[in-house]
Amino acid sequence: MSEKVLMKGNEALGEAALRAGCRHFFGYPITPQTELSAYLSKKMPKVGGTFLQAESEIAAINMVLGAAGSGVRAMTSSSSPGISLKSEGVSYIAGSDVPALIINVQRGGPGLGSIQPSQSDYWQATKALGHGDFQLFVLAPSTVQEMADFVALAFETAEKYRMPAMILSDGMLGQMMEPVVFPNETEIHEGDKSWAACGHKNARKHNVVNSLYIEAKDLEKTVVERYERYEKVKANEQRSESYLTEDADIVIVAFGASSRVSRSAVNAARAKGIKAGLFRPITLWPYPETELEKIVPTAKKFLVVEMNMGQMIEDVKLVVGGRKPVEFFGRTGGIIPTPGEILEAIEKM
Amino acid sequence: MANTMNVLLAGFGGQGILFTGKVMVYAALMEDKNLSWLPSYGPEMRGGTCNCSVVISDEAVGSPLVTNPDVLIAMNRPSLEKFVGTVVPGGTILVDSSTVDIKVERTDVTVYYVPATKLADENGLKGLANIILLGKLYKEKGFVKEESLDAGLQKCIPPKKAAMLDFNRKALKLGMEQ
Numbered sequence: 001m002s003e004k005v006l007m008k009g010n011e012a013l014g015e016a017a018l019r020a021g022c023r024h025f026f027g028y029p030i031t032p033q034t035e036l037s038a039y040l041s042k043k044m045p046k047v048g049g050t051f052l053q054a055e056s057e058i059a060a061i062n063m064v065l066g067a068a069g070s071g072v073r074a075m076t077s078s079s080s081p082g083i084s085l086k087s088e089g090v091s092y093i094a095g096s097d098v099p100a101l102i103i104n105v106q107r108g109g110p111g112l113g114s115i116q117p118s119q120s121d122y123w124q125a126t127k128a129l130g131h132g133d134f135q136l137f138v139l140a141p142s143t144v145q146e147m148a149d150f151v152a153l154a155f156e157t158a159e160k161y162r163m164p165a166m167i168l169s170d171g172m173l174g175q176m177m178e179p180v181v182f183p184n185e186t187e188i189h190e191g192d193k194s195w196a197a198c199g200h201k202n203a204r205k206h207n208v209v210n211s212l213y214i215e216a217k218d219l220e221k222t223v224v225e226r227y228e229r230y231e232k233v234k235a236n237e238q239r240s241e242s243y244l245t246e247d248a249d250i251v252i253v254a255f256g257a258s259s260r261v262s263r264s265a266v267n268a269a270r271a272k273g274i275k276a277g278l279f280r281p282i283t284l285w286p287y288p289e290t291e292l293e294k295i296v297p298t299a300k301k302f303l304v305v306e307m308n309m310g311q312m313i314e315d316v317k318l319v320v321g322g323r324k325p326v327e328f329f330g331r332t333g334g335i336i337p338t339p340g341e342i343l344e345a346i347e348k349m
Numbered sequence: 350m351a352n353t354m355n356v357l358l359a360g361f362g363g364q365g366i367l368f369t370g371k372v373m374v375y376a377a378l379m380e381d382k383n384l385s386w387l388p389s390y391g392p393e394m395r396g397g398t399c400n401c402s403v404v405i406s407d408e409a410v411g412s413p414l415v416t417n418p419d420v421l422i423a424m425n426r427p428s429l430e431k432f433v434g435t436v437v438p439g440g441t442i443l444v445d446s447s448t449v450d451i452k453v454e455r456t457d458v459t460v461y462y463v464p465a466t467k468l469a470d471e472n473g474l475k476g477l478a479n480i481i482l483l484g485k486l487y488k489e490k491g492f493v494k495e496e497s498l499d500a501g502l503q504k505c506i507p508p509k510k511a512a513m514l515d516f517n518r519k520a521l522k523l524g525m526e527q
Contacts, residue, residue, distance in 0.1 A: 172414065176386060178385050260411045260412060260413075263409070
Protein backbone atom coordinates (compact mmCIF):
# COMPACT_ATOMS: atom_id res chain seq x y z
CA MET A 1 0.00 0.00 0.00
CA SER A 2 1.39 3.38 -0.94
CA GLU A 3 1.39 6.45 1.22
CA LYS A 4 -1.65 8.66 1.68
CA VAL A 5 -0.88 12.19 0.57
CA LEU A 6 -2.87 15.39 0.66
CA MET A 7 -3.59 16.99 -2.68
CA LYS A 8 -6.02 19.38 -4.24
CA GLY A 9 -8.41 17.65 -6.62
CA ASN A 10 -6.98 19.59 -9.53
CA GLU A 11 -3.45 18.47 -8.68
CA ALA A 12 -4.59 14.86 -8.29
CA LEU A 13 -6.01 14.98 -11.82
CA GLY A 14 -2.65 16.21 -13.10
CA GLU A 15 -0.63 13.60 -11.23
CA ALA A 16 -3.00 10.85 -12.39
CA ALA A 17 -2.65 12.01 -16.00
CA LEU A 18 1.13 11.62 -15.80
CA ARG A 19 0.78 8.18 -14.22
CA ALA A 20 -1.66 7.17 -16.95
CA GLY A 21 1.03 7.85 -19.51
CA CYS A 22 -0.46 11.08 -20.84
CA ARG A 23 2.39 13.11 -22.27
CA HIS A 24 0.42 15.74 -24.18
CA PHE A 25 -1.53 18.47 -22.45
CA PHE A 26 -2.97 21.47 -24.24
CA GLY A 27 -4.81 24.08 -22.21
CA TYR A 28 -5.76 27.63 -21.61
CA PRO A 29 -6.02 29.08 -18.08
CA ILE A 30 -9.32 29.53 -16.26
CA THR A 31 -10.47 29.48 -12.64
CA PRO A 32 -11.19 27.10 -10.90
CA GLN A 33 -9.13 24.51 -12.84
CA THR A 34 -5.84 26.45 -12.84
CA GLU A 35 -3.96 24.20 -10.39
CA LEU A 36 -4.28 21.34 -12.87
CA SER A 37 -2.51 23.27 -15.62
CA ALA A 38 -0.02 24.67 -13.13
CA TYR A 39 0.81 21.17 -11.86
CA LEU A 40 1.35 19.79 -15.34
CA SER A 41 3.33 22.82 -16.48
CA LYS A 42 5.88 21.96 -13.78
CA LYS A 43 5.83 18.18 -14.09
CA MET A 44 5.21 17.45 -17.77
CA PRO A 45 8.61 18.71 -19.03
CA LYS A 46 10.34 16.52 -16.41
CA VAL A 47 8.93 13.36 -17.97
CA GLY A 48 9.66 14.47 -21.51
CA GLY A 49 6.07 15.39 -22.26
CA THR A 50 4.50 18.37 -23.93
CA PHE A 51 2.72 21.01 -21.88
CA LEU A 52 1.39 23.71 -24.10
CA GLN A 53 -0.57 26.78 -23.11
CA ALA A 54 -2.36 27.55 -26.34
CA GLU A 55 -3.47 30.94 -27.58
CA SER A 56 -7.10 30.07 -26.95
CA GLU A 57 -9.40 27.25 -25.87
CA ILE A 58 -10.26 26.58 -29.50
CA ALA A 59 -6.60 26.16 -30.39
CA ALA A 60 -6.05 23.89 -27.38
CA ILE A 61 -8.85 21.45 -28.25
CA ASN A 62 -7.72 21.26 -31.88
CA MET A 63 -4.20 20.45 -30.68
CA VAL A 64 -5.76 17.61 -28.70
CA LEU A 65 -7.45 16.38 -31.89
CA GLY A 66 -4.16 16.48 -33.76
CA ALA A 67 -2.11 14.80 -31.05
CA ALA A 68 -4.70 12.16 -30.17
CA GLY A 69 -5.24 11.54 -33.90
CA SER A 70 -1.62 10.44 -34.08
CA GLY A 71 -2.37 7.83 -31.39
CA VAL A 72 -0.94 9.39 -28.23
CA ARG A 73 -2.81 10.01 -24.99
CA ALA A 74 -3.76 13.69 -25.09
CA MET A 75 -5.92 15.83 -22.87
CA THR A 76 -7.18 19.30 -22.15
CA SER A 77 -8.85 20.89 -19.17
CA SER A 78 -10.97 23.95 -18.63
CA SER A 79 -13.96 25.28 -16.76
CA SER A 80 -17.48 25.84 -18.03
CA PRO A 81 -17.15 28.89 -20.36
CA GLY A 82 -13.89 27.46 -21.69
CA ILE A 83 -15.56 24.11 -22.35
CA SER A 84 -18.22 25.88 -24.40
CA LEU A 85 -15.44 27.33 -26.54
CA LYS A 86 -13.99 23.86 -27.02
CA SER A 87 -17.30 22.36 -28.11
CA GLU A 88 -16.63 22.57 -31.84
CA GLY A 89 -13.36 20.69 -31.43
CA VAL A 90 -14.98 18.07 -29.22
CA SER A 91 -17.52 17.41 -31.97
CA TYR A 92 -14.67 16.99 -34.49
CA ILE A 93 -12.90 14.59 -32.09
CA ALA A 94 -16.07 12.51 -31.76
CA GLY A 95 -16.66 12.65 -35.51
CA SER A 96 -13.10 11.47 -36.14
CA ASP A 97 -13.45 8.54 -33.68
CA VAL A 98 -10.47 9.80 -31.73
CA PRO A 99 -10.06 8.96 -28.02
CA ALA A 100 -9.10 11.95 -25.88
CA LEU A 101 -9.75 13.31 -22.41
CA ILE A 102 -11.49 16.59 -21.63
CA ILE A 103 -11.73 17.75 -18.03
CA ASN A 104 -14.38 20.25 -16.95
CA VAL A 105 -13.94 21.77 -13.49
CA GLN A 106 -17.36 23.37 -13.51
CA ARG A 107 -18.22 26.86 -12.32
CA GLY A 108 -21.47 28.81 -12.30
CA GLY A 109 -23.13 29.74 -15.59
CA PRO A 110 -24.48 30.69 -18.06
CA GLY A 111 -22.13 33.18 -19.67
CA LEU A 112 -19.07 34.04 -17.64
CA GLY A 113 -21.23 33.21 -14.62
CA SER A 114 -19.31 32.89 -11.37
CA ILE A 115 -16.09 31.14 -10.43
CA GLN A 116 -17.76 29.12 -7.66
CA PRO A 117 -18.59 25.39 -7.87
CA SER A 118 -21.55 24.31 -9.99
CA GLN A 119 -23.05 21.32 -11.78
CA SER A 120 -24.91 23.26 -14.42
CA ASP A 121 -23.00 21.69 -17.33
CA TYR A 122 -24.71 18.30 -16.88
CA TRP A 123 -26.81 18.72 -20.00
CA GLN A 124 -23.85 20.00 -21.97
CA ALA A 125 -21.68 17.03 -20.97
CA THR A 126 -24.29 14.31 -21.41
CA LYS A 127 -26.52 15.58 -24.22
CA ALA A 128 -24.85 18.10 -26.47
CA LEU A 129 -21.24 19.10 -26.13
CA GLY A 130 -21.14 20.23 -29.74
CA HIS A 131 -23.13 19.68 -32.92
CA GLY A 132 -24.03 16.36 -34.46
CA ASP A 133 -24.98 12.87 -33.33
CA PHE A 134 -22.45 11.90 -30.70
CA GLN A 135 -21.81 11.08 -27.04
CA LEU A 136 -18.96 11.42 -24.63
CA PHE A 137 -18.10 8.91 -21.94
CA VAL A 138 -18.70 11.06 -18.84
CA LEU A 139 -17.36 10.28 -15.35
CA ALA A 140 -18.39 12.25 -12.27
CA PRO A 141 -15.90 11.95 -9.40
CA SER A 142 -17.03 12.85 -5.87
CA THR A 143 -13.72 12.67 -4.00
CA VAL A 144 -10.13 13.65 -4.66
CA GLN A 145 -9.35 9.92 -4.75
CA GLU A 146 -11.84 9.44 -7.57
CA MET A 147 -10.40 12.43 -9.39
CA ALA A 148 -7.13 10.47 -9.41
CA ASP A 149 -8.65 7.06 -10.16
CA PHE A 150 -10.86 8.16 -13.05
CA VAL A 151 -8.15 9.57 -15.29
CA ALA A 152 -6.76 6.19 -16.38
CA LEU A 153 -10.30 4.78 -16.57
CA ALA A 154 -11.34 7.66 -18.82
CA PHE A 155 -8.39 7.14 -21.18
CA GLU A 156 -8.88 3.36 -21.30
CA THR A 157 -12.60 3.60 -21.99
CA ALA A 158 -12.06 6.31 -24.59
CA GLU A 159 -9.55 4.10 -26.38
CA LYS A 160 -11.64 0.95 -26.11
CA TYR A 161 -14.59 2.59 -27.85
CA ARG A 162 -12.70 5.26 -29.81
CA MET A 163 -14.61 8.18 -28.34
CA PRO A 164 -13.82 11.29 -26.30
CA ALA A 165 -14.16 11.02 -22.52
CA MET A 166 -14.92 13.73 -20.03
CA ILE A 167 -14.30 14.01 -16.31
CA LEU A 168 -17.06 16.30 -15.06
CA SER A 169 -15.74 17.83 -11.86
CA ASP A 170 -16.42 21.17 -10.20
CA GLY A 171 -14.69 23.98 -8.34
CA MET A 172 -15.26 22.38 -4.96
CA LEU A 173 -13.60 19.07 -5.87
CA GLY A 174 -10.88 20.89 -7.78
CA GLN A 175 -9.96 23.26 -4.96
CA MET A 176 -10.31 21.02 -1.93
CA MET A 177 -7.56 18.91 -0.40
CA GLU A 178 -8.24 15.39 0.75
CA PRO A 179 -6.14 12.27 1.31
CA VAL A 180 -5.35 10.41 -1.88
CA VAL A 181 -3.40 7.23 -2.52
CA PHE A 182 -1.59 6.56 -5.77
CA PRO A 183 -0.52 2.99 -6.48
CA ASN A 184 3.23 2.36 -6.46
CA GLU A 185 3.12 1.48 -10.11
CA THR A 186 0.33 2.22 -12.52
CA GLU A 187 -0.10 -0.34 -15.25
CA ILE A 188 -0.92 1.39 -18.47
CA HIS A 189 -3.47 -0.43 -20.61
CA GLU A 190 -3.42 1.33 -23.91
CA GLY A 191 -6.05 0.48 -26.50
CA ASP A 192 -5.51 -0.51 -30.12
CA LYS A 193 -4.07 2.40 -32.09
CA SER A 194 -3.77 0.76 -35.52
CA TRP A 195 -6.10 3.48 -36.88
CA ALA A 196 -3.78 6.31 -35.85
CA ALA A 197 -2.36 8.76 -38.38
CA CYS A 198 1.28 8.43 -37.40
CA GLY A 199 4.57 7.73 -39.10
CA HIS A 200 5.12 4.17 -40.38
CA LYS A 201 7.83 4.45 -43.06
CA ASN A 202 5.47 3.23 -45.80
CA ALA A 203 4.93 -0.05 -43.97
CA ARG A 204 1.19 0.15 -44.57
CA LYS A 205 -1.50 2.13 -46.35
CA HIS A 206 -1.80 5.56 -44.75
CA ASN A 207 -4.55 6.12 -42.19
CA VAL A 208 -6.96 9.03 -42.36
CA VAL A 209 -8.40 10.76 -39.30
CA ASN A 210 -11.23 12.95 -40.49
CA SER A 211 -14.81 13.91 -39.73
CA LEU A 212 -15.89 15.09 -43.19
CA TYR A 213 -18.08 12.86 -45.38
CA ILE A 214 -19.37 14.54 -48.54
CA GLU A 215 -21.70 11.66 -49.39
CA ALA A 216 -24.65 11.51 -47.00
CA LYS A 217 -24.82 7.71 -47.20
CA ASP A 218 -21.17 7.47 -46.11
CA LEU A 219 -21.78 9.76 -43.16
CA GLU A 220 -24.88 7.88 -42.14
CA LYS A 221 -22.92 4.61 -42.24
CA THR A 222 -20.19 5.94 -39.94
CA VAL A 223 -22.68 7.50 -37.53
CA VAL A 224 -24.71 4.28 -37.34
CA GLU A 225 -21.52 2.29 -36.78
CA ARG A 226 -20.56 4.73 -33.99
CA TYR A 227 -23.96 4.28 -32.34
CA GLU A 228 -23.49 0.52 -32.39
CA ARG A 229 -20.38 1.16 -30.29
CA TYR A 230 -22.39 3.46 -28.00
CA GLU A 231 -24.79 0.56 -27.39
CA LYS A 232 -21.82 -1.49 -26.18
CA VAL A 233 -20.76 1.38 -23.91
CA LYS A 234 -24.28 1.48 -22.47
CA ALA A 235 -24.23 -2.26 -21.89
CA ASN A 236 -20.74 -2.47 -20.38
CA GLU A 237 -19.72 0.78 -18.78
CA GLN A 238 -22.48 1.97 -16.45
CA ARG A 239 -21.15 2.76 -13.01
CA SER A 240 -22.89 3.86 -9.83
CA GLU A 241 -22.84 3.55 -6.06
CA SER A 242 -25.77 2.81 -3.77
CA TYR A 243 -25.70 3.86 -0.12
CA LEU A 244 -28.38 2.58 2.29
CA THR A 245 -30.86 2.18 -0.56
CA GLU A 246 -32.03 -1.38 0.23
CA ASP A 247 -34.65 -0.37 2.80
CA ALA A 248 -34.88 3.33 1.88
CA ASP A 249 -38.27 5.03 1.52
CA ILE A 250 -36.70 8.20 0.17
CA VAL A 251 -33.84 7.80 -2.27
CA ILE A 252 -31.71 10.82 -3.09
CA VAL A 253 -30.11 10.76 -6.53
CA ALA A 254 -27.05 12.99 -6.71
CA PHE A 255 -23.62 12.98 -8.37
CA GLY A 256 -20.25 14.57 -7.68
CA ALA A 257 -20.05 17.37 -5.11
CA SER A 258 -23.77 17.36 -4.31
CA SER A 259 -23.67 13.61 -3.62
CA ARG A 260 -21.20 14.20 -0.79
CA VAL A 261 -23.49 16.70 0.87
CA SER A 262 -26.46 14.41 0.22
CA ARG A 263 -24.70 11.55 1.97
CA SER A 264 -24.39 13.69 5.12
CA ALA A 265 -28.09 14.54 4.80
CA VAL A 266 -28.95 10.83 4.48
CA ASN A 267 -26.99 10.11 7.69
CA ALA A 268 -28.77 12.96 9.47
CA ALA A 269 -32.16 11.71 8.24
CA ARG A 270 -31.39 8.16 9.42
CA ALA A 271 -30.44 9.56 12.85
CA LYS A 272 -33.97 11.06 12.95
CA GLY A 273 -35.54 7.74 12.01
CA ILE A 274 -36.23 8.60 8.36
CA LYS A 275 -35.30 5.78 6.00
CA ALA A 276 -33.26 7.69 3.45
CA GLY A 277 -30.67 6.41 0.98
CA LEU A 278 -28.44 7.71 -1.77
CA PHE A 279 -27.99 6.57 -5.35
CA ARG A 280 -24.89 8.13 -6.89
CA PRO A 281 -24.35 7.92 -10.64
CA ILE A 282 -20.62 7.69 -11.36
CA THR A 283 -21.01 7.53 -15.12
CA LEU A 284 -23.34 10.29 -16.29
CA TRP A 285 -23.17 8.91 -19.80
CA PRO A 286 -23.92 6.09 -20.05
CA TYR A 287 -26.50 6.79 -17.34
CA PRO A 288 -26.55 3.94 -14.79
CA GLU A 289 -30.12 2.97 -15.65
CA THR A 290 -29.77 -0.70 -14.75
CA GLU A 291 -28.85 -0.10 -11.10
CA LEU A 292 -31.31 2.77 -10.66
CA GLU A 293 -34.08 0.59 -12.07
CA LYS A 294 -33.43 -1.96 -9.32
CA ILE A 295 -34.29 0.64 -6.66
CA VAL A 296 -37.53 1.88 -8.25
CA PRO A 297 -39.79 -0.94 -6.95
CA THR A 298 -38.76 -0.50 -3.29
CA ALA A 299 -38.31 3.28 -3.02
CA LYS A 300 -41.38 5.35 -2.19
CA LYS A 301 -40.06 8.67 -3.47
CA PHE A 302 -37.02 10.09 -5.20
CA LEU A 303 -35.32 13.39 -4.46
CA VAL A 304 -32.83 14.60 -7.06
CA VAL A 305 -30.22 16.97 -5.61
CA GLU A 306 -28.10 19.02 -7.98
CA MET A 307 -26.09 22.22 -8.03
CA ASN A 308 -28.18 23.56 -10.91
CA MET A 309 -31.84 24.23 -11.67
CA GLY A 310 -32.64 20.57 -12.40
CA GLN A 311 -30.87 18.80 -15.27
CA MET A 312 -30.10 15.20 -14.29
CA ILE A 313 -33.64 14.93 -12.92
CA GLU A 314 -34.79 14.32 -16.51
CA ASP A 315 -32.68 11.16 -16.74
CA VAL A 316 -33.99 9.99 -13.37
CA LYS A 317 -37.57 10.56 -14.54
CA LEU A 318 -36.87 8.57 -17.71
CA VAL A 319 -35.88 5.56 -15.61
CA VAL A 320 -38.58 5.96 -12.98
CA GLY A 321 -41.14 6.35 -15.75
CA GLY A 322 -43.86 7.92 -13.61
CA ARG A 323 -44.03 4.95 -11.23
CA LYS A 324 -42.86 6.98 -8.22
CA PRO A 325 -42.78 10.72 -7.48
CA VAL A 326 -39.48 12.42 -8.40
CA GLU A 327 -38.84 15.73 -6.65
CA PHE A 328 -35.99 18.19 -6.90
CA PHE A 329 -33.80 20.25 -4.61
CA GLY A 330 -31.07 22.42 -6.05
CA ARG A 331 -28.90 25.44 -5.49
CA THR A 332 -27.28 27.20 -8.39
CA GLY A 333 -25.04 30.09 -9.38
CA GLY A 334 -22.08 28.65 -7.47
CA ILE A 335 -23.81 27.88 -4.16
CA ILE A 336 -23.06 24.55 -2.48
CA PRO A 337 -26.15 23.22 -0.68
CA THR A 338 -25.83 22.45 3.03
CA PRO A 339 -26.72 19.07 4.54
CA GLY A 340 -29.35 20.94 6.62
CA GLU A 341 -31.11 22.26 3.53
CA ILE A 342 -31.23 18.81 1.97
CA LEU A 343 -32.48 17.28 5.22
CA GLU A 344 -35.27 19.89 5.25
CA ALA A 345 -36.18 18.91 1.68
CA ILE A 346 -36.28 15.24 2.77
CA GLU A 347 -38.50 16.06 5.74
CA LYS A 348 -40.96 17.94 3.53
CA MET A 349 -41.52 14.91 1.29
CA MET B 350 -23.03 10.25 16.10
CA ALA B 351 -19.68 10.47 14.46
CA ASN B 352 -17.06 12.68 15.98
CA THR B 353 -16.66 15.57 13.59
CA MET B 354 -15.00 18.95 14.03
CA ASN B 355 -15.86 21.68 11.54
CA VAL B 356 -13.41 24.54 11.67
CA LEU B 357 -13.50 27.88 9.92
CA LEU B 358 -10.33 29.93 9.88
CA ALA B 359 -10.67 33.51 8.71
CA GLY B 360 -8.58 36.64 8.45
CA PHE B 361 -6.60 38.77 6.03
CA GLY B 362 -4.49 37.30 3.26
CA GLY B 363 -0.93 36.90 4.56
CA GLN B 364 -1.89 35.93 8.12
CA GLY B 365 -1.29 32.27 7.37
CA ILE B 366 -4.94 31.20 7.37
CA LEU B 367 -4.49 28.56 4.66
CA PHE B 368 -1.19 27.39 6.18
CA THR B 369 -2.77 26.90 9.61
CA GLY B 370 -5.52 24.82 8.01
CA LYS B 371 -2.91 22.74 6.23
CA VAL B 372 -1.04 22.01 9.46
CA MET B 373 -4.34 20.87 11.00
CA VAL B 374 -5.22 18.49 8.18
CA TYR B 375 -1.72 17.07 7.94
CA ALA B 376 -1.84 16.43 11.70
CA ALA B 377 -5.16 14.62 11.18
CA LEU B 378 -3.66 12.67 8.28
CA MET B 379 -0.97 11.36 10.66
CA GLU B 380 -3.78 9.75 12.66
CA ASP B 381 -5.52 8.40 9.59
CA LYS B 382 -8.64 10.49 10.21
CA ASN B 383 -11.02 11.62 7.51
CA LEU B 384 -10.40 15.23 6.64
CA SER B 385 -10.86 17.97 4.10
CA TRP B 386 -9.37 21.41 3.48
CA LEU B 387 -11.10 23.94 1.28
CA PRO B 388 -9.77 27.45 0.71
CA SER B 389 -11.94 30.36 -0.29
CA TYR B 390 -10.98 31.18 -3.85
CA GLY B 391 -13.95 33.26 -4.86
CA PRO B 392 -14.70 36.97 -4.80
CA GLU B 393 -14.07 37.24 -1.05
CA MET B 394 -10.44 36.30 -1.63
CA ARG B 395 -10.07 39.11 -4.11
CA GLY B 396 -11.23 41.55 -1.45
CA GLY B 397 -8.17 40.79 0.67
CA THR B 398 -9.88 38.58 3.23
CA CYS B 399 -9.23 34.91 3.30
CA ASN B 400 -10.90 31.93 4.84
CA CYS B 401 -10.42 28.22 4.96
CA SER B 402 -12.73 25.35 5.88
CA VAL B 403 -11.25 22.37 7.68
CA VAL B 404 -13.20 19.22 8.54
CA ILE B 405 -11.71 16.46 10.68
CA SER B 406 -13.97 13.48 11.23
CA ASP B 407 -14.29 9.80 12.08
CA GLU B 408 -16.64 9.35 9.12
CA ALA B 409 -16.31 10.22 5.43
CA VAL B 410 -16.43 13.98 5.01
CA GLY B 411 -19.62 15.18 3.31
CA SER B 412 -19.43 18.84 2.48
CA PRO B 413 -15.93 20.28 2.81
CA LEU B 414 -17.50 23.74 2.99
CA VAL B 415 -18.00 24.73 6.61
CA THR B 416 -21.07 26.92 6.93
CA ASN B 417 -21.76 26.31 10.63
CA PRO B 418 -18.41 25.85 12.36
CA ASP B 419 -17.85 24.13 15.68
CA VAL B 420 -14.72 26.24 15.90
CA LEU B 421 -14.13 29.70 14.43
CA ILE B 422 -10.67 31.21 14.42
CA ALA B 423 -11.01 34.92 13.65
CA MET B 424 -7.88 36.89 12.93
CA ASN B 425 -9.49 40.17 11.91
CA ARG B 426 -12.61 42.14 12.72
CA PRO B 427 -14.46 41.70 9.41
CA SER B 428 -14.09 37.92 9.75
CA LEU B 429 -15.45 37.87 13.29
CA GLU B 430 -18.35 40.14 12.32
CA LYS B 431 -19.15 38.02 9.29
CA PHE B 432 -18.97 34.57 10.89
CA VAL B 433 -19.80 35.04 14.60
CA GLY B 434 -23.46 34.28 13.94
CA THR B 435 -22.72 31.06 12.05
CA VAL B 436 -20.96 29.24 14.91
CA VAL B 437 -23.06 26.38 16.31
CA PRO B 438 -24.47 26.89 19.81
CA GLY B 439 -21.96 25.45 22.24
CA GLY B 440 -19.19 26.11 19.74
CA THR B 441 -15.82 27.71 20.27
CA ILE B 442 -14.45 31.01 18.99
CA LEU B 443 -10.78 31.95 19.09
CA VAL B 444 -10.13 35.63 18.57
CA ASP B 445 -6.83 37.38 17.99
CA SER B 446 -7.58 40.18 20.43
CA SER B 447 -4.66 42.29 19.24
CA THR B 448 -6.15 42.65 15.75
CA VAL B 449 -9.86 42.45 16.68
CA ASP B 450 -11.14 45.31 18.86
CA ILE B 451 -14.65 44.00 19.48
CA LYS B 452 -16.07 41.38 21.81
CA VAL B 453 -18.40 38.50 21.04
CA GLU B 454 -21.86 39.28 22.42
CA ARG B 455 -23.20 35.72 22.16
CA THR B 456 -23.46 33.83 25.45
CA ASP B 457 -24.01 30.35 23.98
CA VAL B 458 -20.45 29.92 22.74
CA THR B 459 -17.07 29.72 24.45
CA VAL B 460 -14.77 32.54 23.44
CA TYR B 461 -11.03 32.71 23.96
CA TYR B 462 -9.31 36.03 23.42
CA VAL B 463 -5.62 35.62 22.71
CA PRO B 464 -3.49 38.65 21.80
CA ALA B 465 -1.72 36.44 19.30
CA THR B 466 -0.19 39.09 17.03
CA LYS B 467 1.14 41.02 20.04
CA LEU B 468 2.53 37.84 21.61
CA ALA B 469 4.18 36.89 18.35
CA ASP B 470 5.82 40.30 17.99
CA GLU B 471 7.04 40.33 21.62
CA ASN B 472 8.56 36.87 21.37
CA GLY B 473 10.45 37.26 18.13
CA LEU B 474 7.82 35.20 16.28
CA LYS B 475 6.57 37.83 13.88
CA GLY B 476 3.98 36.47 11.49
CA LEU B 477 3.23 33.41 13.62
CA ALA B 478 0.08 34.62 15.38
CA ASN B 479 -1.73 31.92 13.42
CA ILE B 480 0.34 29.15 14.99
CA ILE B 481 -0.08 30.66 18.46
CA LEU B 482 -3.84 30.43 17.94
CA LEU B 483 -3.43 26.86 16.73
CA GLY B 484 -1.55 26.09 19.98
CA LYS B 485 -4.46 27.56 21.94
CA LEU B 486 -6.94 25.51 19.92
CA TYR B 487 -4.92 22.38 20.67
CA LYS B 488 -4.94 23.21 24.39
CA GLU B 489 -8.71 23.71 24.47
CA LYS B 490 -9.87 21.03 22.03
CA GLY B 491 -6.96 18.57 21.77
CA PHE B 492 -8.25 17.44 18.38
CA VAL B 493 -5.10 15.43 17.60
CA LYS B 494 -2.06 14.22 19.53
CA GLU B 495 0.70 16.75 20.13
CA GLU B 496 3.20 14.71 18.11
CA SER B 497 0.79 14.67 15.16
CA LEU B 498 0.63 18.44 15.27
CA ASP B 499 4.41 18.58 15.20
CA ALA B 500 4.48 16.14 12.30
CA GLY B 501 1.92 18.37 10.56
CA LEU B 502 4.25 21.33 10.94
CA GLN B 503 7.12 19.31 9.51
CA LYS B 504 4.99 18.37 6.49
CA CYS B 505 4.00 21.97 5.81
CA ILE B 506 7.41 23.60 6.17
CA PRO B 507 9.61 22.84 3.18
CA PRO B 508 13.09 21.49 4.01
CA LYS B 509 14.77 24.58 2.55
CA LYS B 510 12.99 26.66 5.20
CA ALA B 511 13.97 24.31 8.05
CA ALA B 512 14.88 27.25 10.30
CA MET B 513 11.20 28.17 10.34
CA LEU B 514 10.33 24.88 12.03
CA ASP B 515 11.80 25.93 15.37
CA PHE B 516 9.98 29.26 15.31
CA ASN B 517 6.72 27.47 14.55
CA ARG B 518 7.29 25.01 17.39
CA LYS B 519 7.94 27.91 19.78
CA ALA B 520 4.76 29.62 18.61
CA LEU B 521 2.77 26.43 19.09
CA LYS B 522 4.11 26.06 22.67
CA LEU B 523 3.40 29.70 23.41
CA GLY B 524 -0.18 29.23 22.27
CA MET B 525 -0.57 26.18 24.48
CA GLU B 526 0.45 28.31 27.49
CA GLN B 527 -2.33 30.85 26.91
